[in-house]
Every structure is written in structure tokens, then in C-alpha cells.
Amino acid sequence: MKTLLFTHASGLEHEMGPGHPERPDRLRAIERELEAETFQYLTRLDAPRAAATALLRVHPESYLAALEEAQPREAYAALDSDTVMCPKTLEAIWRAAGGAVAAVDEVMRGEADTAFVATRPPGHHAGVRNPMGFCFVNNVAIAARHAQAAHGAERVAIVDFDVHHGNGTQDIFWADGSVMFCSTHQAPFYPGTGGPNETGEHDTIVNAPLRAGAAGDAFQEALVDRILPRLRDFGPDLILISAGFDAHERDPLGGLRFNAQDFSEATKRLMDVADRKCGGRVVSLLEGGYDLEGLGTSVAAHVKALMGA
Numbered sequence: 509m510k511t512l513l514f515t516h517a518s519g520l521e522h523e524m525g526p527g528h529p530e531r532p533d534r535l536r537a538i539e540r541e542l543e544a545e546t547f548q549y550l551t552r553l554d555a556p557r558a559a560a561t562a563l564l565r566v567h568p569e570s571y572l573a574a575l576e577e578a579q580p581r582e583a584y585a586a587l588d589s590d591t592v593m594c595p596k597t598l599e600a601i602w603r604a605a606g607g608a609v610a611a612v613d614e615v616m617r618g619e620a621d622t623a624f625v626a627t628r629p630p631g632h633h634a635g636v637r638n639p640m641g642f643c644f645v646n647n648v649a650i651a652a653r654h655a656q657a658a659h660g661a662e663r664v665a666i667v668d669f670d671v672h673h674g675n676g677t678q679d680i681f682w683a684d685g686s687v688m689f690c691s692t693h694q695a696p697f698y699p700g701t702g703g704p705n706e707t708g709e710h711d712t713i714v715n716a717p718l719r720a721g722a723a724g725d726a727f728q729e730a731l732v733d734r735i736l737p738r739l740r741d742f743g744p745d746l747i748l749i750s751a752g753f754d755a756h757e758r759d760p761l762g763g764l765r766f767n768a769q770d771f772s773e774a775t776k777r778l779m780d781v782a783d784r785k786c787g788g789r790v791v792s793l794l795e796g797g798y799d800l801e802g803l804g805t806s807v808a809a810h811v812k813a814l815m816g817a
């Protein structure tokens with residue numbers, strides 16, 4: 509098994525102000541955990557800047573121009589109450605999207621089996637024309653469209669286990685039967701979407717909401733009973749994971765009670781579907797996760813599973 513890890517230093521320079529939970533230390537906590545001997549065979553690569561064509565498959569030029577315009581020369585510019593730009597934000601946005609695209613390139617070409625993209629800002633709340641919830645561009649949507657446009661993937665599946673519903677991703681693929689979007693998330697909770705009745709125009713959206721306080725057994729049950737059968741029937745050419753770790757029991761924002769082992773088990777289940785349906789091709793992108801210890805240990809468990817270890 510060959511597994512890639514994409515990161516970039518620009519992810520340490522994008523920051524949204526004192527006390528903001530989506531902060532550079534998140535990446536430092538991940539890097540610390542991935543220094544362990546288990547990860548010595550991870551192939552580490554710098555995330556390149558995304559080509560504009562890749563972003564333009566999801567976002568209009570006017571929106572990307574508005575982001576360029578909004579970036580401050582100093583201090584901060586708030587795009588909404590919790591999504592803020594600093595002078596270093598654009599570079600981090602382009603590298604996060606670029607890491608997602610490069611990971612898809614490597615895995616679709618068979619240069620690697622799986623990849624994890626440890627970058628920020630995250631992306632799953634970003635809509636076609638709007639930033640939201642710490643997100644500016646939708647990295648996983650850009651990755652899915654790239655797999656289709658550049659590698660001929662017919663069907664791409666996105667599985668999102670962040671504690672928050674990936675409303676941006678759902679909106680982008682609502683009317684697109686070639687991309688399946690499956691999500692476990694806390695509900696009712698921010699951003700308020702993700703009901704089981706939201707199924708998209710082609711019945712390719714699968715929401716499995718969990719009540720506050722739900723633990724790992726409920727997570728595995730939602731996967732096994734509701735998501736995996738749909739995923740197998742869909743038969744994707746690639747599985748993308750919107751890997752948020754804010755459903756961890758230590759997380760200060762989320763109200764679920766998963767542990768690192770739960771993320772490992774979930775990853776193995778998704779890899780099993782990938783092995784049967786798409787040559788084991790899995791690309792995972794970091795979304796949320798705001799307790800440094802919970803995030804670090806969960807990412808380590810997730811990446812270990814992606815390595816087949």
C-alpha cells in the first residue's frame with residue numbers, strides 16, 4: 509500500500525483572529541502525531557497551488573475575484589461572523605484546493621493507493637458563490653469534479669463524517685446524479701440541513717443524522733445500515749472523504765462522542781467498499797476537528813487505516 513500525505517506551510521499562516529477554533533495549531537497537532545514511527549513510510553508531499561481551471565469547475569470567476577478583493581493587506585476581514593480572511597488566506601485556499609486536486613491525480617493514475625490532505629481552510633460549508641462556516645472554496649467538490657474532468661471518473665462518491673452537515677457539498681451536487689454525497693452528522697445542529705428527507709434530484713444524497721450524545725456505535729450503525737449499501741449500489745470510481753474529526757468526544761464544538769478508534773473503523777469500512785468497487789482508490793481531505801488532542805489522535809488512526817496498517 510502506498511499512501512500520500514499532502515500538506516503545505518501556508519496552512520500555518522492563514523488565521524482568523526485570537527481564540528478562533530479553526531486555527532494553525534490544528535495542523536501542528538496533526539504533524540506531531542504523524543511523526544510516530546508508524547508513519548515513516550507515508551510519502552510526504554507539498555500541496556501545489558490549484559490551477560484556476562480546477563476551481564472554476566465549482567466556483568464562478570466572479571466569486572474567486574471577490575475573494576481576491578476581500579483579502580486584507582493587514583489585520584482581518586470578516587466575510588461572515590465566523591469566516592475571516594487575513595493577508596495569508598488566499599495562498600492557503602489555493603494550496604488546500606491544490607492538495608485535493610494533486611491527491612486525486614496521484615490516486616487516479618495509480619501512483620498511490622490512498623491519500624490524506626492535511627490542509628486548511630476546510631471546504632464543506634462553502635457554496636458555489638459563498639463562504640460559510642470557516643470555509644471559502646469547496647475542496648472536496650473541486651476534487652470530485654477534477655476526477656471526472658481530468659481522469660474520466662463517471663461516478664464519484666463523497667462520504668462526510670464531520671459533526672456538521674456538509675451543506676455546501678450537498679447543494680453543489682443536489683442535481684448531479686454522477687456524484688453521491690453521504691453524510692453522518694449531528695442534528696439538529698449547525699448549519700441546520702441534512703435531514704434524511706433531503707435526497708437530491710437523483711436520489712444520490714444520503715443523510716444519516718445522529719442525535720446529540722450519540723457515540724461510536726451509532727456512527728458505525730449509520731454507516732453499515734444506511735450509507736455503505738447505497739455506496740456499494742452506486743459503484744463509484746473513486747471515494748472521497750470529507751474527514752472532519754469534530755465528532756470526537758473531546759471536541760468543544762460538537763456534541764457527539766466518537767473516539768479515535770471509531771474513525772479508524774469507519775475508514776476501514778470505506779476502504780473495504782473501495783477495494784470491491786474502485787480498486788481501493790480513496791482520497792481523504794481534512795475538514796473540522798477543534799480539540800487538538802482529539803484531532804491529532806483521530807487523524808493518526810484515520811491515516812493508519814488509510815495505510816492499511
Ligand SMILES: [Zn+2]
Nearest residue numbers: 670672754796
Ligand atoms: Zn465541522
